[in-house]
Amino acid sequence: MNTHTRKLIKLNAREGLGVSIILVILFVFLSVSSEYFLTVENITNLLMHSVFVMLVAFGVMFVLSTGGIDLSVGSVLGLCGGVTGWLMMNGTNMWLAILAGLLLGTLIGAFNGMIITRLRISPFLATFAMLYIARGLLLLFTINEPIRNFATPEFAFLAQGYWLGIPMPVWIALAVFLICYFLFNSTSFGRFVVAVGSNQEAAHLSGISTNSIKIRVYALSGLLAASAGILLSSRLTAVQPLMGTSYELDAIAAAVIGGTSMFGGKGSVTGVAIGAIILALISNGLDLLAVNQFYRLIITGLIIIIAVGVERYTSTRAKTA
Amino acid sequence: MGNQSPEPIVQPDSDRLKSLRIPLRIDGQIIGLIIFLAVIMIVMSFASEHFLTYINLLNILQQAAFVMILAFGMTFVLSTGGIDLSVGSIVGISGGMTAWLLYHDVNMVMAVIGGMIVGTAVGIVNGLVITKLGISPFIATLAMMIIARGVLYVWTGAIPIREYMSSSFTFLGQGRILNIQFPVIVAALLLLILLFVYRRMRFGRHVLALGSSEEAVRISGIKVDRLRIKVYALSGLIAAIAGILLASRLTTVHPEMGKNYELEAIAAAIIGGTSLAGGKGSLVGTALGAIILFMIKNAMNLLNVHPYWETIVVGVIILVAVTVNIWGGSARIRLGSRKALKEVKQS
Known part of the structure; x- marks a missing residue:
């Protein structure tokens, strides 16, 4: 019994190993090669940039852990940020507007889940269609006038303010991280998510309502995407119709770099956070080193491949050990 | 009892042979897509007088041709249970390669081959x-x-x-044979060739088998890795063909060329009834899917x-x-199982 638990702990410790190594290597490399990298200003800046993708990636991680996928998060992010901005532009109370944005995101996510479980359409397709639909709705929303001039000082404080010298979005991301960590590792919901992802039939037979778990997971993903959208609209103080385009790809990349399996049954909240920071670190580092912006795409792609490869290598080693 | 049992074994066998012999197997799905297409056409011909003209219909085909070509490759990849998100970028890079070679006065045939090699190479790296x-x-x-x-x-x-652009290269994207645009003809030819590959050649059968059960394919002694690499190489090659045609059509290669084409190609294949889980695909359905997409636009x-x-x-x-x-699929299964139940009861 004792040795068994010890083994479990070891396995867990190994899980985030690959990503942490890459993070440390990138960190050391950048602090040696650029004198501006290791300044408080730059590090807070970097964390700040990682927050938006990180929030979305937490939700995507839950979805991937059930063996599904959510491609609609980028569009949901844009739409919910847009709706919050639009409501505030028309004089709605800030908290009500935020609540409406979050509610809309949750509803869209739950709707995704309903389509997937009731109509039995594959998650890829259902959320792929929702990607188009939500983006189209935002485009229609902004058809007459762009959404801007809505940010009251309190609303702008959400993404631009500082508390104890640390930007508010970082605090928000930290809070969401803790909640997600608790939800994923210490509640029955989190365990059920992993169970559904590793063997849906077995989970169903042991009395887990797989459908309701799935609907809740997509709703959570929509909620987190909406929160990222609201933060982003506060940060940018205007909502472009194309806000959040291709965020789904960044979020999936962050989740997979962090050791989440695309086939379900395996995920890590810490890994996702590190994955999102790695993505931000790459873009920050390429900025500081003044790399030709056209090389960035190539380097980003290569690092994704290397990170996923390393993660897979270390996790299979951990399994056999 | 003993005398009756061989009959049901013989029948499905001959059925299967028949379905393999007919190159253009028409099933319920294709009929459904054709009905859908017909409904759009009838409604539109009442709604707009410009719709049901020869020029407009040819225009739709011409616009659909590029995505259709990409979607053919995507159908193969999806049939194995994989996905290829890189085709849009391959369109750009191989079209760019051909254009760059032409700009440096390379022979047109060599330039086209150069573009195709780039696309295939990218596909092989993917695999x-x-x-x-x-x-x-x-x-x-x-x-x-x-x-x-x-x-x-x-x-x-x-x-x-x-x-x-040279006059002969212009023909690839803008020329006409019998008043039909050349890209449409290329798409039609590719459809015929790939139909043959998909239905009649060992490669196509292996691709479908790989999507249904990788383990079974491996156990039957097929080199799974090599098969998979070939499929991604094929997808890259087909994307390169689309890219070269597009380079000729647009007369300039912008670095953004082909962006988001992968999404339209996936959409066309899915509308045509290809399963994302693998093991099921239809090239005719994919072609109809691309036409439906662009007809609606x-x-x-x-x-x-x-x-x-x-x-x-x-x-x-x-x-x-x-x-x-x-x-439709589950209804068919239900009908099938009811039939089977009847047979069991009768015997």
Whole structure:
């Protein structure tokens, strides 16, 4: 019994190993090669940039852990940020507007889940269609006038303010991280998510309502995407119709770099956070080193491949050990 | 009892042989798509007098041809249970290669072959990363999508490639045979060739088998890794053909050329009844899917619908098409099982 638990702990410790190594290597490399990298200003800046993708990636991680996928998060992010901005532009109370944005995101996510479980359409397709639909709705929303001039000082404080010298979005991301960590590792919901992802039939037979778990997971993903959208609209103080385009790809990349399996049954909240920071670190580092912006795409792609490869290598080693 | 038992064994066997012999097997799904297409055409011919003209219908085919060609390759990849997100970038990079070679006065045939080699090579790299590094197709081709686009940017310095057109190269994208645009003819020819590959050649059968059960394919002694690499190479080659045609059609290669084409290609294949889980695909369905997609865009254009509606309509159509597919499929299974039950009862 004792040795068994010890083994479990070891396995867990190994899980985030690959990503942490890459993070440390990138960190050391950048602090040696650029004198501006290791300044408080730059590090807070970097964390700040990682927050938006990180929030979305937490939700995507839950979805991937059930063996599904959510491609609609980028569009949901844009739409919910847009709706919050639009409501505030028309004089709605800030908290009500935020609540409406979050509610809309949750509803869209739950709707995704309903389509997937009731109509039995594959998650890829259902959320792929929702990607188009939500983006189209935002485009229609902004058809007459762009959404801007809505940010009251309190609303702008959400993404631009500082508390104890640390930007508010970082605090928000930290809070969401803790909640997600608790939800994923210490509640029955989190365990059920992993169970559904590793063997849906077995989970169903042991009395887990797989459908309701799935609907809740997509709703959570929509909620987190909406929160990222609201933060982003506060940060940018205007909502472009194309806000959040291709965020789904960044979020999936962050989740997979962090050791989440695309086939379900395996995920890590810490890994996702590190994955999102790695993505931000790459873009920050390429900025500081003044790399030709056209090389960035190539380097980003290569690092994704290397990170996923390393993660897979270390996790299979951990399994056999 | 003993005398009756051989009969049901013989019958399905001859059925299967028949379905293999007919190259254009028509099933319920294809009929459903044709009905859908017919409904759009009838409604539109009443709604707009410009719709049902020879020129407009040819225009739709011409616009659909590029995505259709890409979607053929995508059908193969999806049939194995994989996905290829890099095709849009391959369109850009191989079209760019051909244009660049032409600009430097290389023979046109050599330039076209050069573009095709680039596309195939990118596809092979995709296959190698997926099989040898064990990275999931989604992530591997996503990274390749980013990398290939980046290479195109670095290579062109973000300046469009221009002034490479020669009269013979112009023909590829803009020429007509019997008043039909050349890209449409290429798409039709590719459909026939790939139908043969998909239905009649060992490669096509292996691809479908791989999508249904990788383990079974491996156990029957087929080299799974090599098969998978070939499929991604094929997808790259087909994307390169689309890219070269597009380079000729647009007369300039912008570094953004082909962006988001992968999404339209996936949408066309899915509307046509190809399963994302693998093991099921239809090239004729894919062709019809691409035509439906562009016919709807054309119809909305003619009806002066604001282009912002387009994304919503495309999303809804994907949902409707897939739901109909699934319900049609499960109804067929239910009917089949009822028939089987009857047979069991009778015997």
